Amino acid sequence: MNESGIALVTGAGRGLGRATARALAERGHRVIVAARDVQDATAVVDEITAGGGEALPLALDVADLDGILQARDAALAAIAEKWPGSSIEVLVNNAGVGLFAPIGEVTGEEFDRTFAVNVRGPLFVIQAFLPHLSEGARIVNISSSLSRHVSPATSVYAASKAAIEALSRSLASELGKRGIRINTIAPGPTATDFNGGAMRDNVELRHGLGQQTALGRVGEPEEIAHAVAAFVSSDLRWVTGERIEVSGGVLL
Template identity: 65%
Template sequence: MTRIALVTGANRGLGRATALALARQGFGVVAASRSGDSDIVHAIVDAGGEAIAVRVDVADPASIDAATASALAGIDEKWNADTIDVLVNNAGVGLFAPLGAITAEDVDTTFAVNVRGPLLLTQALVPHLSQGASIVNVSSSLSRHVSPATSVYAASKKALETLTRSLALELGPRGIRVNSIAPGPTATDFNGGAMRDSVAMRTALSEQTALGRVGDPDDIADAITALVSSELRWTTGERIEVSGGVSM
């Protein structure tokens, strides 16, 4: 029977790389994104895998309910299955500003997407997770080290890590593992693609990293596929940083 993985924010960046990596490991992938873009599905199929696209806005509880129904219907139709084996809560938002420029809307939006969204989506999908399923919440190295103008984003990721530990304890009796991956600086289109497109920014951050470079999306995706594998079956409630040793 095909193992099923659902990845949020799967249309770009870390989510896209993770969806492709899981497909290479033989997972049928539910590629969930706010746009419902099927481009990632085509990429997976072209590489010999199987996938379906689902539209979800994790900041909208009604969208989560609709996406859950759509995903389950698609899984049944595509793979004749009724459970999900891997959930990757990757969708996130970064609204960066110094203290004097932070707005209430910034705080509400950041926590709605980065904390409430993963919580409510996990809640909706838990009845449909297989025995021994694996959940990965995508955090950030900024939950460990400080950086100017990132207070709200960093706080939301720290909250997500605490949520991860709580859910690991609560879902442990079903053999469900819940962990967080904390990427360091990675060259994606996140935050307008600044790190991907700015040579100066990548150079400055590389100098702060033990391995001497910023991350590539595949660095993070491969760590996620390793974490959900049977080789790490005894790992739950953990925060695993994948940052190349930034700000040691």
């Protein structure tokens, strides 16, 4: 399926966000590649354009509320210049941070940072861009399989992901009158550079986590990205307020 609308992906400079930006571009979307480090975003844009796609970089730190508004204005200006008359049809809230520590080691600063990026950030990104989303736009928020199953030292991170799932369901009801679909993808263990690249680089960890999945391995970033691309396609136009776990069947 070929799409031509504009897609904005946060946290797209690396990992799942990078893979998602590329997957959407491969399906014909024009992609705004948003990342805290604009150099990372530019590198992904170069990859997309080298493959024949269209993309623009955007500096965006979702933990910075004023920065979200500045990034929105910058994105709209760039769209008006390069793709005039266009509106944003897909928004993927992928940017996230992990806090993995036992309860006795969690600090208030770490707690606040986790919720600022994983929950507050997506909320205010949606709020900022909402007037500029097309009727029938699609929003995907990235959660985690850890919102369903228990794992040591993940309480705060898991709580933030449970919160984004609840937020997604509520907003799906609120924004449905505009035909806007909001769903959540919950990845399982995936070989990215998240949390220092442990699942990508540590062979023993990959093997151990892989044995906890029905399919016997950890996932690859492209497998999550393809699920996001499927979720925003017209094939799933009657699906909203849902959570789909893309985890290889971890801890069923």
